[in-house]
Amino acid sequence: MKSTIFKLTNPVYELVDKQFLQFDEIYKVPTLPAYAILNHNLIRNASDIDGLNNTTDYEIIEDTIHIKRVDPVPEGLQTNCSLTLFYAGIRDYSLLFPHISDPKLKERLGQFAEEADNSFQNGSWMSFTIMAISAIEGLLFNEIGNKKLNQLIEKAHKIGILNTNEKALLHSARKVRNRVHAGLFEEPLADRNSGTDLYVLYDMLIKKDW
Numbered sequence: 001m002k003s004t005i006f007k008l009t010n011p012v013y014e015l016v017d018k019q020f021l022q023f024d025e026i027y028k029v030p031t032l033p034a035y036a037i038l039n040h041n042l043i044r045n046a047s048d049i050d051g052l053n054n055t056t057d058y059e060i061i062e063d064t065i066h067i068k069r070v071d072p073v074p075e076g077l078q079t080n081c082s083l084t085l086f087y088a089g090i091r092d093y094s095l096l097f098p099h100i101s102d103p104k105l106k107e108r109l110g111q112f113a114e115e116a117d118n119s120f121q122n123g124s125w126m127s128f129t130i131m132a133i134s135a136i137e138g139l140l141f142n143e144i145g146n147k148k149l150n151q152l153i154e155k156a157h158k159i160g161i162l163n164t165n166e167k168a169l170l171h172s173a174r175k176v177r178n179r180v181h182a183g184l185f186e187e188p189l190a191d192r193n194s195g196t197d198l199y200v201l202y203d204m205l206i207k208k209d210w
Contacts, residue, residue: 001038001086001087001088002086002087002088002089003084003085003086003087004035004084004085004087004203005082005083005084005085006029006032006082006083006084006085006207007080007081007082008027008029008065008080008081008082008083009027009080010027011025011026011027011067012026013025013026013069014026020070022068022069022070023068023069024066024067024068024069025066025067025068025069026064026065026066026067027064027065027067027081027083028063028064028209029063029064029065029083030063030098030099030209031063031095031096031098031206031207032060032062032063032064033062033063033091033095033098034090034091034092034093034095034096035085035087035090035091036087036088036089036090036091037060037085037086037087038086038087038088039085039086040060040083040084040085040086041083041084042058042065042067042081042082042083042084043081043082043084044067044081063098065081065083067081090113090114090117092110093110093111093113093114093117094106094107094109094110095110096109096110096113096206097109097110097113097138097139099142099210100138100142102142105138105141105142108138109135109138109139112131112132112134112135112138113131113135113206115127115131116128116131116132116135116202119131120132120195120199123192125189125190125191125192125194125195126176126180126189126190128190128195128198128199129173129176129177129190129194129195129198130177130180132173132198132199132202133149133170133173133174133177133198135202135206136170136201136202136205137149137152139205139206139210140152140153140155140156140161142210143156143161143210144156144159149174150171150174153167153170153171153174154167166201169197169198169201170201172194173190173194173198176188176189176190176194
């Protein structure tokens with residue numbers, strides 16, 4: 001069994017019972033259908049439950065989480081939650097890329113993501129780096145356009161997709177990926193430290209609401 005955590009923000013509210021002022025607090029998680037879910041747990045943030053009803057009554061419907069509220073929605077309230085998923089595996093890796101409209105690109109990135117997942121689990125750090133960077137390159141290509149990877153990284157930083165540390169990490173991983181060439185045999189390859197650092201960013205970008 002595997003687990004992953006989603007940070008849920010920016011809910012919408014749907015009035016489901018006008019007489020009793022009952023609302024659904026709804027969070028959208030576009031990649032949720034990709035997971036073969038075994039169990040799940042939702043935690044409300046402390047500021048949201050302060051003085052309010054700390055309900056855990058919720059349900060998952062396709063790519064949305066519906067929390068049942070039995071109190072009015074305070075105006076201007078900033079809510080957020082964490083959803084922990086326990087899952088058997090990924091049902092279809094292309095479902096990790098729901099915002100990509102080109103079916104061929106979505107399929108290709110799904111293949112990269114599956115190879116990245118398998119490589120990470122096996123501790124094959126160089127293979128993981130190659131596949132993860134390829135998937136990230138596809139995400140940035142879809143968002144920014146057809147440019148070289150170093151240009152995509154710089155542009156992503158400029159428009160706020162990546163912060164400075166994330167930009168540096170991707171440039172480092174990009175250079176490691178290029179070390180598959182025989183002439184660079186003296187340069188170090190990916191290791192556990194670089195692989196796990198890259199995984200954190202890779203996971204964040206996969207889950208990002210593009």
